[in-house]
Amino acid sequence: MDEINILFSFNSPQEKGKEIKITVENNIKEEMLYKFFVGANGVWDIIKDFNEENWTSWTPKEDGKYTIMVQAKKKDSNKLFDYVIRNDYIIGKAEGNLIANFNIDKKTVKVGEKIRVKVNSNKDSLMYRYWIREEYSWNLIKDYSPENVMVFTAKTPGINEILVECKEANSSNNYDDFAKIEFEVFPLEKVDIKNFKCLTKELLVEKELIFQVEVNSSDNRTILYKFVKLNPDGSNLCMQDYSNRRMVSFEEKESGEYKLLCYVKDMYSQKEYDDVAAINYKVKKYKGIEIKSFTTDKISPQICDTEILFKAVVSGGKDLVYRYIIDGNYGEDSGFIREDSYVWTPKMAGDYKITLWVKDSSYNSNYEAKEEINFIIDEKSKDNVYIEEVILDKGNNIIIGESLVAKVRAFGGMNLRYSFILKKDNIIKSIIDYGSSNWARFAPAEEGKYELQIRVKDKYSKREYDSHQIIYLNAFEYFPASIQYILYPSKDYFLCGDNIVFDVVTTSNKDTLVKYVLKINGHKVEESDYTFNKKYSFLPKCSGVYLLHIYAKNTKSKEIFDNKKDIKIEVRDALPITGTKIKCDRRKIKVNEPVIFSVDNSGGKDVLYEFYMMDNEEWIKVQSYSKQNNYSLVPFIQGNFKLLALCKSNYNKCSYEDYDMFEFEVV
Structure with missing residues (x-):
């Protein structure tokens, strides 16, 4: 049994104008003060202020869905109230049983889920109206219509209630019958950011910075991410509005200390955001020297x-x-x-x-x-020894386990001797003491950077060496992929409808994967998976600046990419307008005789034309931009005149692309 309850003299529903007695049942057995409210459509009215009497009367004047609320407090309490209880009450009695049954497809849902309700009735041609009770307030979902099925989205956690009212089409009543169903809405599980990191190792100006966020969320939920950057001057810039992409990349034009905020929310969350994290990062002009x-x-x-x-x-x-x-x-x-x-x-x-x-x-x-x-x-004269050249048969980059031959060309002295020392992290990995052979073979067993020191001295020299040179080698488990060339048609710009083909030339072609990301005017429109295909093409359908990011990595690489190149091209709707020429349909133009000027040109798309006439040394617009490429004139006076025709493509926002001027005499 509840501590306090609300009792009514008549059960809901009732007709308007009927006096209803509202009584509070007190099971606490303490002296209390009671305050009575009635609420409808979010508006609360006080029926009776705090008083020792545990009852009041209420006479509703309008049909509707009401909520009766009572606040109770102990006589000696300093609080506004100690207890609060609410009950719903319907005013307006059904005339007959029009509703056979009222069904809901789910009794328990989570915030954001769709709920479907259906009304089965005993008569045809009925009208239906739907209400929802959320947090003690009735809100209209859908006004009267013939539709007996309604789908809506659950938004408010807690016990909710759906009310359907129905009436005949010609009925003057607010409703002729109604039915209610309760359902429970569970809140969404909290979305927490568990990791927010920068994937770029070196943060440099004009180099791509990549940030990624991770959240503790199940795979079947759609999480949205928003990234906002705070600049050193205090300004902010939204780098990505809410999207399901949890990774953002951009470049900084200036060095300095920045902060990146990441807001996350469930797609169905009613909050502005569910969690936020920040990462401070410092962008340098260049790598440390x-x-x-x-x-x-x-x-x-x-x-x-x-x-x-x-x-x-x-x-x-x-x-x-x-x-x-x-x-x-x-x-x-x-x-x-x-x-x-x-x-x-x-x-x-x-x-x-x-x-x-x-x-x-x-x-x-x-x-x-x-x-x-x-x-x-x-000051003494010596026969100097010097190294002219060191030749590496496989260059400075090799695969671990493969052999590398270093050969030395040195001059001077009487009888030269050669020594080779291979180091890694200042630890000697291999040493070949002085001998007559001017070459040595090495096979690095570990990945990393090596230092090969070559020393040369005369056989009779007492010095440690007479000449030396250091060569730096890089040993890899695999060769990082490198994009050598990107071959594509050489044009200043392309046109919509052109098939633009890119051929990517990489090192170690059979072991290299390539990924393509296409952006139009800064917006990503296409992203491929890594593939062995070194050919990429697209057919532009709109004008703009197209930016193609090409990423390459070795099949064994654990990095996001080994090498990246960008290609930027401009796509226009049409060729620029050229060769604009004004023509006249008469050789001699006379007063009061009509003459037609027409304009020819090449290029452009949906070309528009505008005409100006010079009269008394002043240019006057005689025909605004339109698709009409001719201008008709009936001259009324003699004299010398000029006609100017401007033209541009319909999509172009500039004043004009091309023009021509025609001088003529009226006789």
Whole structure:
């Protein structure tokens, strides 16, 4: 038994004008105060304010669906009320049993699910009206119509109720019969973001940034995602409105610190969003600059007037500049140059320090990376040893387990000896001590970057080496796919209806998968799966800027893609209008005689024409843009005149594409 209940002197439904006594049954056995309300169509009226009397009377004046609400509180309570109860009450009695039965296809649903109700009646040609009770308020779903079936979407969690009213078509009553069905709406399971991450390893200006979000949701639910970017200046930009795509990609034009917000919601959720997550990311102008090595082609000491080559291997930056500073008895300074090597010919003996500064050209301070070498110059004459060339039979990139042959061409000395050292992460993996053979074979067993140091010295030299060179190798489990060329017709623009074919030329063609993403005016319209097909074509049906992203990856690759290239083309509705010419149907134009001017041209689509006439040194529009390519005139005065014809394609928003001017005399 409930603590308090509402009792009525007459059961619902009743007719209007009848006095109904409303009594509160108190099972708490405490003295209470009671306040009575009646509500209809979302409007509440107070029948009786807080009072010790547990009853009141109500005389409804209109038919309708009402809710009776009572608030109760203890006499000594400081609260607005301690208890609240509600009951529905129908005013307007049915005249007869027109409804045989009222069926619903589901008694329990989740928010967003469709519900189907059907009314079976005892007579034909009836009208039906449908109401729903959500949170103690009756709302009209569908007004009177002959349809005895109605489908609607459940929106409000809790116990809901459907009411159908029916009447005969010529009835003057609000309704002649009614029926009700209860059903329960369960709330949607909460959608939570469990991971929001950036898939791009290096966040650089004008490079694609890819973000992905993961939620804890079952596969049978449709989750929508919205991405909003907050710029460093405080402005915001919607990168993707609500869509089922949980990955977003874009490029930044400026470096700085950004924030990306991801809003997620169930497609049927009534909330603005169910969960939100943010990720802060910093975009750099370029990769950090790192000097991998700074070496010379000849070992210290050397003699005066010997050409010594400084070689820098640097990663990062966008537009690198180098500065070589030689400090000693006869110093030099190259200033910032773009060459990663510098030739020094020492003029005086002594101890020298060679400093390398490297920075991006946009960097304002002295350097971003620095390295130093100490070098001794002697006055004694020596027969110099130098390495002219190192030849790798398979280049710098190899597959693990395959052999690589390195061959050295060196000159100088009396009897040269060669040594080879292979390192990975500064750990020696293989070493071949000095010998007469100028070549060596290696087979890297692990994936990664290797350093091959080649040392050459004269047989009688007491130095560790007379000349050396370092070669960097990359060993792969597989060769990352690389797009070499994209072949397609060379045009400034294409036309709607042109079949545009792209042939993709890749390395290791049989092991390379290719994926195509086509965008029109920034909107993605087509995305393929990865395929071995290196040919892609499409038939543009509308004008605009078409952007084709081509992704390539090796079949063994675990990355999203190994290489990417973009092709941007412009598609127009038609060729531009050219060769516009005004023609006249008369050789001699006379006063009061009609003359017709017509316009011919080539190109364009659905071409429009506009005509201007110069009269008394003033241009006057005589015919606005239309598809009519001729202009008729009956001159009334003699004189010299000019006619200007402008033309453009119907889709074109510009003022005109082409024109012609015709001068004529009226006699």
